[in-house]
Amino acid sequence: MGLTHEEAEFFETFPEDQKKAMIRKVDLRLVPVLAVLYLFSHIDRANIxxxxxxxxxxxxxxxxxxxxxxxxxxxxxxxxxxxxSNVLLKKFKRPSHYIGMLVVSWGTIMTLTGLVKNFAGLMVCRVLLGVAEAGFFPGAVYLITHWYAQRQVQTRLALFYCASALSGACSGLLAFAISKMDGLGGRPGWAWIFLLEGIVTVIVGVACFFVMPDTPSLSGRWLNENERRYLVLQNIIKNAGRGTSDDGEKADKFKWGYLRDLLTDYKVYLQAWILFTASVCAYGLKFTMPSITKSMGYTSSQAQLMTIPPYVAGAVSAVALSKLSDRFQWRAPFIFGQMAVVTLGFAILLALAPNIKHQIPACYIGVVLVCIGQYPTNPAGSAWISSNLAGESKRAMGIALNIALGNCGGIVGSYIFLDKEKPGYPTGFGIGLGFAAFTLLSTVVLELSYMRLNKKRDALDEAETRENYTDEELQKMGDKSPLFKYKL
Structure with a gap:
């Protein structure tokens, strides 16, 4: 689906000052909503x-x-x-309704977690929480790619994703305050953590139906007609030679062939490994951070507060490094550098944590380094794969598959820190070190693969290619098109 001459002229001559004002509107309307929802998502899964x-x-x-x-x-x-979930999301005219239902659902489940009486009850609540939260993050990433040009995506993903880092800080601060309610209403302090945070999530989920933007074509009165038109055309241009637009796409519905292409593409697995390692580090530390800080000799209340600075440092690094990556339009060096910092952090912890009470400053610096390195990795990896998949349906499926494979790291992260090994946690810190080091290698391999494929396609004659294929055929080929260039 191409542009008419008049549409192309409108897009190219759209005033720069109006473009900046339009992006500010989207930034203020979309990113804070998604960030708040993601904040509550991570608080609710990690407050355990x-x-x-x-x-x-x-x-x-x-x-x-x-x-x-x-x-x-x-x-x-x-x-x-x-x-x-991302396939289902595309069937909803208004994404805000679908995401709002997810948020209300997991908030309700979180509230009920505060009423459990045994291990079995807690297991049921955690399973249902996983069902309810599954669709939010891939859906939010997919939604962001609808509103922004590719050069703007990672910074917005970072602003959205840094809520994950801040959730750790908020969890510690909230737990410190809420635990003081121990015994109130006959409920222990830990139960009040689930009850109160779950109720607030339900309220936020209801608000989502009214304040969350949908797609540019359904933006309402907060964008004027020219701004809406520009954003719709931006999506069409972004998909030129890659598939069809998101508006009325008939040729780009769900196809099993897209899933087959994704599952047989080694580059998808290399991309997913980056998120896998970030997930191992993120969830392993998030689930265990209070225990690690408590092992340093602090009381429970002090340990809750000591978890805050590492997460704040992670949030700051996620935004700062993503801005640089968007500015240079280059993902690989930033992922490599971030994983190098994670490797250093785990190396410090592996060496010094067995004697943690006598090495508190060094071990604490190690924890901070891991957070600084791993939190920018997720938005970088998500932005990288979203720019290298073509066609709306394939991109939606690819983003979700990448996140799903990456989140398998959460399973590993759940088991690497064992209570019987505290305070040194040799298994946890050793596995984290190994995964981070291997990610350095996989990032290099992925970058070289994209460079090799681009070099082969650059050697082709574009005029001859267009003689051999129709525009429709090139569109259907998506990222397999000889004219498609991978982003590095």
Whole structure:
């Protein structure tokens, strides 16, 4: 689907000052909403780590690796339902309605978690939480790619994703305050953490129906007619030679061939490995951070507060490095550099954590380095794959598949930090070090693969290619088109 001469002229001559004003409107309307929702998503899945050190294990009669099992069971439905959820999202005219239903659902489940009486009840709640949360992150990433040009995507993903880092800080601060309600209404402090945070999530989910933007063509009165037209044309141009636009696409519905192409593409797995490693680091630390800081000799309340600075540092680095990556339009060096910092952080922890009470400053710096390095990795990886998949349906499926494969790291992260190994956690820190080091290698391999494919396509004669294929055939080929160039 191409542009008429008049449409192309309108797009090319759209005033720069109006373009900047339009982007500011989208930034203020879309990104904060998604960031707040993602903040609550991560608070609700990770606050179990805060509840643990407030007596949850003892009250529910849990022991051994039951805590690790509870952590990992969340990811089974979460991973399996991410791709189907993005396929379902495309059937909703208004994404805000679909995402709003997801948020209300997981908020309700989180509230009910505060009422569980045993290990089995907690397991059921974690499974249902995984079902409800599965569709939000891939859906949000897909939605962001509808509103922004590719050069703007990573910074917005980072602003949205840094909520994940801030959720760790908020969890610690909220848990510190809420735990003071211990005994109120006959409920322990850890139960109030689930109850209150779940109720607030339900309220936020209801608000989502009214304040969350949908697509540019359904933006309402907060954008004028020319701004809406520009954004719709931007999507058409972004998909030129890659598939069809998101408006009225008939030739780009769900096809099993798209899924087959994705599952047989080695580059998808290399991209997913980047997110996999980030997930191992993120979830492993998020579920265990309060226990790690408590191992330094702090009380439970002090340990909750000590989790805040590493997450704040991670959020700042996610935004700052993503701005640089968007500015240079180059993903690989930033992912490589970030994983190098993660490798250094885990190396410090592996060497010094067995004697953590006498190495508090160095170990704490190690934790901060891991957060600084791993939090910018997810938006970088998501922006990288979204720019290298063509066609709306294939991109939606590819983003969801990439995130689903990456989130398998959450299962690993749930098991690598074992209570019996504290305070040194050699398995956890050792596995984190190994995964981060291997990601350095996989990033180089992926970059060289894209460069090799681009070089082969650059050698082709474009005029001859257009003689051999019609425009429609080139569109249907998507990223397999000889004219498609991969973003590095």
């Amino acid at each position: 780590g805060n509840a643990k050190i407030e007596g949850m294990m003892e009250d529910l009669g849990m022991s051994g690796i039951q805590y690790n099992i509870v952590l990992s069971i969340f990811f089974i439905p979460y991973i399996l339902l991410e791709v189907p």
